[in-house]
Amino acid sequence: MYIEKINGPEDVKKLSVEEMTQLAEEMRTALLTRASIHGGHFGPNFGMVEATIALHYVFSSPEDKIVYDVSHQTYPHKMLTGRKDAYLYEEHYDDVSGYSNPHESEHDHFTIGHTSTSVSLACGLAKARDLKHEKYNVIAVIGDGSLSGGEALEGLDYAAELNGNLIIIVNDNDMSIAENHGGLYQNLKLLRETKGQAECNLFKAMGLDYLYIDQGNDVASLIEGFKKVKDTKKAVVVHIRTQKGKGYLPAEKDKETWHYSGPFHMDTGKPLVEEVSEDYSDVTVKYLLDKMKKDPTVVAITSGTPTVLGFTADKRKEAGSQFVDVGIAEETAVALASGIAANGGKPIWGVYSSFVQRTYDQISQDLCINGNAATMVVYWGTVYGMNDVTHLGLYDIAMLSNIPNLVYLAPTTKEEYLAMLDWSMEQNEHPVAIRTPGSTMISDGKEVTKDFSKINTYEMTQKGSKAALIGLGTFYSLAKEVAAEIEAKTGTKATVINPYYITGIDQAMLEDLKKDHDVVVTLEDGILDGGFGEKITRFYGNSNVKVLNFGLKKEFLDRYNVEDVLKANHLTKDQIVADIISTL
Known part of the structure; x- marks a missing residue:
């Protein structure tokens, strides 16, 4: 095997084209075996093997x-830069992250997990190089729909101004995570169809040189093309046509499903563990499709991740024009939603917590200053969600809860979520965000009679004394468990409160607690700095009531074990109970 002898890029240079072609097949075999056991980004990596070689x-x-965008296609790069063992041997599968990571290797220059960044980052490297009068190539690799992100276009716009070496590899596999959307991709399609000869050329229009390579999975063609642009004196785009999922038939046929995969049976492609339980995405799409049939002004919006709202390909077809994918462009998604709401429509935008930060300005400026009644549903905002350092869902409470005019809601059950969703889409006074709970979805079958238009009114679900537990969203069930344990150990029945509202406080209820409570405890599934608990603490600042805030400390975690993190942050039931009893 050739792959076993590759300890760095210098070993690749020793191979012939025929040997590199064999190396590509060995790399795909290793990627397939690892993915079937470990899971990971699948299609993007399979399509980039020859280009990486x-x-x-x-x-x-x-x-x-070399700077990789999103890092979805960095696995082959890691295999050729001293990290092959993490793809060849199961005991080493977790030695590397799923993303570009300079802590792993000098061949990685940034920790990158979010999209559309590579061109701008590469421009920065090139600018610093030129200021220091150094000579080397800077290469940005961008693909899987990342060109639809605003920062990618901003980077391309500036690239021509560099007047120095910059090579932009556009990995064009005619896909984003799902299908491509937008006029930009019509031009890419035209360029593919004319083999780069079309007079209408986005990249040339932006002042960039341009080279098209039609056989983007042929090592010889790629080498020939890359040699033409090596040591270029200006910015150039090398547009390569690749096949997403190449080498594994299920992934070639169903590119969307195989963008990322969990462990699966290699011979059939079927998941090792079948997902049978209903989740919030399933609940949402069922609700919205029904709503769309009754109301033609309802529109669901995604920014490149349609299944976050449950809209698989068949559901998108069913929704028709009432479903919009703006590409990987969260800023446009929010502004579009604001515009739809301003003109009498009922927009709902679904987004992963980790991606909300990309559009903080639009939420504040375009949406909330204007007070337009759009709905945002925030998924995986939880310690139980994605755990790569670039995809943490721990910061949205602090980010969103301090924007004026926004109502940020935290349901604790499926029933509460649907009630909030229905209220939000029917009211016309507030921009509303709803944070779906983490961990397993709870459905208690209880009818929700809460009037959510009475903003910042909490619900006391158990009346007690001495200690009051305010459990936000995911951690409401933890609050109930802690209360039960305190009563079992001390005989004291604690008050339990479901606050519902992340963005405000129920002053009347909090004031009333002063009469017979010594301690108020807040529990939140996010960082404490700037979070929900601090609002409660400020309220009691000049009183005799003590406040204990339980949540996560502000830090960048990476590939963590949930139980370890909870314990480190004193978020286990036993730790919380001990702290409360000690304070009492």
Whole structure:
């Protein structure tokens, strides 16, 4: 095997084209075996194998600097830069992250997990190089729909101004995570159809040189093309046509499903563990499709991740024009939603917590200052969600809860979520965000009679004394468990409160607690700094009531074990009970 002898890019340079072609097949076999056991980003990596081999054959990393966008296609790069064991041997599968990571290797220059960044980052590397009068190539690799993100276009716009070496590899597999959307991709399609000869050329229009490589999965063609642009004196786009999922038939046929996969049976492609339980995405799409049939002004919006709202390909077809994918462009999604709401429509935008930060300005400026009644549903905002350092869902409470005019809601059950969703889409006074709970979805079958238009009114679900537990969203059930344990150990029946509202406080209820409570405890599934608990603490600042805030400390966690993090942050039931009893 060739792959076993590749300890760095210098070993790739020793191979012939025929040997590199064999190396590509070995790399795909390793990627397939690892993915079937471990899971990970699948299609993007399978499509980039030959291009990665050719890059390391022509260029000299790490002196020549390669920056990968999103990092969905970095696995082959890692295999050729001293990290092959993490793809060949199961005991080493967790030695590397799923993303570009300079802590792993000098061949990675940034920790990157979010989209559309590579061109701008590469521009920065190139600018610093030129200021220091150094000579080497800077290469940005961008693909899987990332060109639809605003920062990618901003980077391309600036690239021509560099007047120095910059090579932008546009990995065009005619896909984003799902299908491509937008006029930009019509031009890419035209360029593919004319093999790069069309007079209408986005990249040339932006002042960039341009080279098209039709056989983006052929090592020889790629090497020839990359050699043409090596040591270029200006910015150039190399547009390569690749096949997402190449080499594994199920992934070639169903590119969307195989963008990312969990462990699966290699011979059939079926998941090792079938997902049978209903989740909030399933609940949402069922609700919205029914709502759309009754009301033609309802529109669901996604920014490149349609299944976050449950809209698989068949559901998108059913929704028709009432479903909109703006591409990987969260800023446009929020502004679009604000515009639809301003003109009498009922927009709902679904987004992962980790991606909300990309559009903080639009939520504040375009939506909340204008007070337009759009609905945002925030998924995986929880310690139980994605756990890569670039995809943490721990910061949205602090980010969103301090924007004026926004009502941020935290349901604790499926029934509460649907009630909030229905209220939000029917009211016309507030921009509303709803944070779906983490962990397993709870459905208690209880009818929700709460009037959510009475903003910042909490619900006391158990009346007690001495200690009051305010459990926000995911951690409401933890509050109930703690209360039960306190009563069992001390005989004291604690008050339990479901606050519902992340963005405000129920002053009347909090004031009333002063009469017969010594301690108020807040529990939140996010960072404490700037979070929900601090609002409660400020309220009691000049009183004799003590406040204990339980949540997560502000830090960048990476590939963590949930139980370890909860314990480190004193978020286990036993720790919380001990702290409360000690304070009492």
